[in-house]
Amino acid sequence: MESKFIALDKAGEEVEWLWNFLKDIPYWPKLVAPVCIHCDSQAVIGRAGSMMYNGKSHHIRRRHNTVIELVSSGIITVDYVKSKDNVSDLLTKGLYREEVERISKGMGLRLRTSQKAVTLPCRLEIPKARFKEIKQSCV
Structure with a gap:
């Protein structure tokens, strides 16, 4: 507090x-x-x-x-x-994609969608080539 x-x-x-x-x-x-x-x-x-x-x-x-x-x-x-309606959370916390989309729409912003990205559950967008490198290093 x-x-x-x-x-x-x-x-x-x-x-x-x-x-x-x-x-x-x-x-x-x-x-x-x-x-x-x-x-x-x-x-x-x-x-x-x-x-x-x-x-x-x-x-x-x-x-x-x-x-x-x-x-x-x-x-x-x-x-x-x-x-859940606090707009400043977008700037201070790590949010899931759905929350970012909802808050961005509330602010009047439009999100860019990328065709060449893989979305992981940990809220990161990684290009496919880099994703394959990470996946191979984890195996």
Whole structure:
């Protein structure tokens, strides 16, 4: 949970920087909507909404105070997203082909299909010539 809270804090810092950058542009309308950060951990969302922190780690306490300040000032909002619908998993985890296809379609991306590749159950695409070499070395 701490790693997800640290990630939430880092995302909040980036949003705050962009928020201040947009406020400094002279011809930009001054009303900037809060940025919604999606999180797949309800515990982190609960901690982000709670003013009380009873942990022992000083670095997490500082991050907690930063997130609380960003939420209360209206710069960010934190919403729950189911883990299976989390688009960032595509960038952080090894996924099976079906999951990559489903998430890519949800993002509006189109996958390239290769006619000259063999798909292994371990989620790798290997050219046929290289596949034969690997297969022979395993025997």
